[in-house]
Amino acid sequence: MAAWFTGKWYGVSLANLNSGNLGARNAGRTLGKLAFLYTFIGDAAKAAVTARIGHILVLDEFVIACGVCLCILGHLFPVWLHFKGGKGVAALIGGVAVLNPMLLMILATSTAIALPFFKNLTRGMIFGFVACSLVILTFHIPVYTPLLLSFLLITYKHRKNLRERVS
Template identity: 30%
Template sequence: MNILIIFTSYLLGSLPTGFLIGKYLKNIDLRTIGSGSTGATNVLRNVGKWPALFVFIIDVGKGLIAVKIAQYYTDQGLIEVIAGISAISGHIWPIWLRGKGGKAVATGLGMFLALSWKVGLASLGIFLIVLTKTKFVSLSSISAAILLPIFMFFYLGKFIHSYFFISLIVALLVIWKHRTNIKRLIKGEESKINQNQ
């Protein structure tokens, strides 16, 4: 059962929502334009506001549902964590798109909303605050990722816990996926949310 949960979580995460929306609405391949990501931000810039919101909600749902399925069928915290990271892996490296997907932010949010809604909402709050102040989605995502393990530590009250370790791994993964954005931010070349890349 555990293997089935993990496999299902990966498949759920790998649903290429942004790619399909781009193809269906504008007949474009998001992997070849803008940031090359199939996530909501690239959808926003190249397809539109409402399609981007739809993609964001679905991508959040992928992470949330994967963990909730694991929680329903098992009481093992480790399986919940593995299910969540499997969904994130599917989102980043979808089998249907030859491993070229999104950057894990929305799906990661869904995962942590399921593991701890307080930590998930705190991270979302940081994202929205930084986005409001700077208009940089990448900086907002990185800021939320950096603070994620800190929020999880305060929620748990200890370091030695699978939730803390996975929050650290996801934070590092999100930062790594934004490495090109970090270079552009340093050079002053990063696009704001209302600008095309």
């Protein structure tokens, strides 16, 4: 958990500050832009490295997608932090960037398109998840179905953000 290490480096426990979430957003809000960057890179790297190792070992894309999904699951519910982790966005971005950059472009583009309408990054991101899910299901890309589980889990972890009012 990169936020845990970043917090320790800054001499604080991010689990006890602001949202208490161990992710890049809380690290940035609490400790500044550099802490956000450290945390984001660390969280994205774990899933990206997993996918890259899968490619180096010439594993099946489905197996690599499962590995990325497991990285995200471990990020969301880390055993060593009593199942209180981050919300998974950076890990998803890192894993998908290596697994299928085109899918990441669809996620980013659809999120950016939705943002002006929803005026909320979380809701825009959920729209991006729906768009990616539709691409996976429409074009029958079963190797990426583990990502559908990741989208659902990340959406679940963002449930409080989804309830926030947009002004």
